[in-house]
Amino acid sequence: MALREDKIKLRAEESGGSVSPPGEGKFPSLASGPDGPDDDGDDLPFGTPGDLAGAVAGWACRLRLEDLPPEGVHVLRRVMLDVTGCALAGAGTPVARVAHSLVSRVYTSGRCHVIGQSIHLNPLGAVRLNAVACNALEFDPVVLDGSVHAAAVILPVVMAATEMTQGRPQDLMAGLAAGLEVAALIARHAGSALGRRGWSASAVAAGLGATVGGARALRLDADAAAHAVRVAALRVGVLRLAEGTAARATTLGALAEDALHASLLAAEGVIGPEGGVDGPGGVLETLAGYLPKTVVPWRELGQRWALMDPGLSFKLHPLAAPLLPAVEETARLLSTHGIPTRRVRRITVHLNPASVVGLVRTPPATMSQAQHSLAFGIGCLLTFGRVNVSHLRAQVFEGPGLIEAMERVRVLPAPAGLGDDPLIFDSHPHAAGIVVEMEGGDMVQGLCKEAVGGPGHPLDDDALEAKFVSNARFSGMDEARIRVIARRLWDLPG
Known part of the structure; x- marks a missing residue:
């Protein structure tokens, strides 16, 4: 109880007002959200101009895996298979080996898995290392809304968040869906403007999406999740100059760590600046040149699933x-x-x-x-x-x-x-x-006109599994374990 009171006191001090004591309103909780007592969110003013963080967080915290059509759930399985394979292959790259050396010296051990390895790290270390490996080869699927690499940042975050709370596979997959949909929303409406001004649209979209996905997997309430997004918004700017360099993977590893860290801070009562995404001085104004309080149509979320329309592109070759x-x-x-x-x-x-x-x-x-x-x-x-x-x-x-x-x-x-x-x-x-x-x-x-894996020439499940097997073999994994992992990913609940 003292910890919750401290969180509420911190939030009240930072907001300059009062916050309800335990049992008399909303407060951040690792146990609330879609499976907790306060998941309706009807009393929160989502969607007002300058409050995009609150809008997307409120939507994500109410999202359940069963809200997705079966085809959308299957896309999530495909994403997890592909990104896991990319991480297995990417772990053997020079940049991932350097990251492993540094992370293993700086971060403590913990319960969170490092993909394809026997070591376990604390959540922030695992997220950073997994995200570097996932992004090292730039071989991960592309969200076609805005053409951004987002899944390789979002999946490591929701994995660690789910492991922290000993959550169910459904929590992981709902977090991944929420993160990808929010990343697509940001990329769809701001990606081109970000790119023209020298910023990485993938980083901005993936960083905000990963924060939303992590908050959903942690089962934060809507208020805490909104503050997580506002905190994360302070650090999502990555220069496009990183693209095509090894620094890209390490930068995205740090971005993924920041996304999870933002949710953990918000869960402890830290608040971010109002309008951090779309208010005056927020991400969309500062990085994309939007006018303050431009209304991003967040109500598109869940109405047209970007997972399926226009979908994701899965690469057949590890090239740009x-x-x-x-x-x-x-x-x-x-x-x-x-x-x-x-x-x-x-x-x-x-x-x-x-x-x-x-x-x-x-x-x-x-x-x-x-x-x-x-x-x-x-x-x-x-x-x-x-x-x-x-x-x-x-x-x-x-x-x-x-x-x-x-x-x-x-x-x-x-x-x-x-x-x-x-x-x-x-x-x-x-x-x-x-x-x-x-x-x-x-x-x-x-x-x-278009490579295999795009919307006009989709990569079928057999070809996608063959890509996974090839990547896993490159990592040195034995055949039996490769097949077991692939089957587990295909059999995730839906």
Whole structure:
């Protein structure tokens, strides 16, 4: 009781008013929320301009897994399978190994799992380390609303939150759903503006979504969850300059830790500034340039599930999204026409001029550079017949055979569009036209508007599990354990 009284006193002191004593109103609690006595939220003024934090928190705290249609629950299983596989593979990357070394020295042991490892850490350490591994390869699913990477930040947070409270799988999955939906809402309405001003839309959307998801998994009440979002809003700004570098994964690891920390602080009575998201001086004004109190239509939450419409894109190859249509169309042309790679004289790729700007043009020196190099991706096809996580190592992309293959790749901007469609990049920004020239003068060409895994070419469950198995094998996990983990994830309740 004394702890609750301290929380209430702290909140009253910070708000300059009074807060009801225990039993006479709402207060933050790790045991309330959807399964507690105060889950209706009808007396809270959600959705007023400048109170987006309260609106999304109130919605999330009332969300139950059974509120989702069965198709949405299945998408959550797919997300968990894919992100877990990415974490298993990502844990072996140099940046994740560095993070592991630092985290294991700084953070104490605890009850929270580190994905794919036998160690257990306290919640904040586990979240940071898992989020670094999940994001290390940039191979995680993309929320198509705003095209943001959010699941690889949100899942580590809701995992740790669920373990802290010894919650049920339903709490974990509801937290993941809440986090993804809120991330999609933010990205849908502010993602482009954030990007134009040099901020990472993925970080802002994922950071706020992870906080909401963590609060739901912790079963905070709506008032505490709202304050968690306001606290987290103070630290979600990440520069886009981090993209394409190893620092991206470590920064997102810190972002995930901040998201869980915000919920834990709010649970203990700490409040964040009113309007921290959409009020004067809040995230949307300061980072996205919105006018204060712009009303973000939060009532879309639960009306159109972003999990399904437009859904998520699941990557087939561990490369940056703008590269994927070009790599897949090249592979299709080589396979369909039975072209031996030794006969290929040159491959020319025609891309959206906006995509060409972000590509690595020189031979890659790091894993991140390789993932943003179209020459590397196509060079792997010519050298190995495929491209997967096993190729993202210095000894591979420094090999003379791959370097020679990369020299046969040419990338050109296509300002007039592709084929007979001058506006193709408006609807398909990553579309690619491919021309394969062979020794002797023969030539084939093709066009790919969208990579496999996008809404027009979804990755089916079998292909997604094959990706998981490949990633888990890369981590060194034995086959029996791989199959057990996959089956457990597919069998999560719904």
